[in-house]
Amino acid sequence: MAVFSYRYDAHLVPGLIENLEPIADGWIAYDDRGSGEIFSSEPARRRALLGAAFEAGADWILAMDPDERLENAVADRIGELTSRSRRVVWGFHTLEMYTPASYRIDGAWGQKMQHRLFHAYHPDRYRSPDLHGAWFPEDLGLKLRDSGLNLYHLKMIEPKRRTARRDLYNHLDPDRLHQDIGYDYLADDSGAVLETIPPGREYFPVHSDDGGLWMADVSTVPRA
Template sequence: MITVTAKPQRRRRWRDLFRRRQTVLAVFSYRYDAHLVPDLLTNIDPIVDGWVALDDRASTGIVSSEFERQRTLIGAARAAGADWILAMDPDERFEIGAATAIRRLLYPRKPTAWGFNLRELYEPDAYRIDGIWGQKVRYRLFPVFDAAELPDRGMHACWYPRDGRYLERHCDLNLYHLKMIAPARRLARRDLYNHLDPELRDQPIGYDYLADEQDARFETIPQGRAYAPPHHDDGGLWMADLAAAVQTEP
């Protein structure tokens, strides 16, 4: 089920009176992580003009099609009048101050997809920085397009066509990922992806690194770059219980 929420229009700043205000809609789906949605909305409320949500809790199987969810959400956001899409997951949070910075990104000279530093939290206030962990970037803010043009590239696919229509630019804003905080979720995430992609077609580097903490190094969230609201971890899986799901498969 899709729901579309539009916020009342905000008063425009004087410097924006001579250009059309860009409408930013967040898109996300939820299933095992539905309880995280209220804090997600609190976090992104200063950034967006509304959101499109897909309730995936009626789906069967371990996971539903990521491609179909993306295409459905993009189509609904376009129909709702979005100029820009901000693609999120319920277990992600932007740093405080992102709203002002993101509004400045909405008027590029050429169509642009903006990337953010993905900070994998291992504690509510610290993220991992060694090796690949300190290099992760996720392109989540991009101009709206016809959802029929989105190709199916399997799991972990980009939210937009990477066919040259958009410049990909990195901005120094932090997007915090809560899922890795609990050790049980690190193991469960590794096992789930190995089950879904045993031949590593969607991610050639594999998934074992998700639970490998050898030589791990961490950085505390810098002052002034925290996220809100604060997170208090419940220790739940926030994903399918693979062992239980496999036992019930026909």
């Protein structure tokens, strides 16, 4: 069962669902468009999704965002991954796209991984910091494993979104309590090295960027 929430990126949901159709048996979405905050509680949204998937009888959960796409090969491997131990969380190499067909690989950019495929559990056990937390608590005793598969993040394609993403997280976490490296690097393109998606590692559907912001614009938020 795939789960995701959407708000500023609602228009990307059809593409995500198309990407997930060969992979997941179904999906559950959290519509956050009614929130009055610029960035609603991430743990609250995740807990709601985990609970809905658990109540629906999901065996495994695949956590996604509307601006993400899994490589096509995941469809061929998903049965193998979910037939193994339930004490495992599968990670995907997370590649920040700078064009619809190429991603950044220099420095930390080529080392990112997100663990998103895990066995369903009761939402009462979920605990997470306000930002950048895992989808599962450490006390579940799950082992982190590398699937060897790619997850493509589309948000960074548009330069103004790199700047907006930096500004949003600096606004939400000004003291860098949730990420030691901080967020300025998100808009720093110096020394960028890009790599084209190799044959056989493509994602579907093909992305055509609309140049939109896809997130809150904190430049319009009055300073305290």
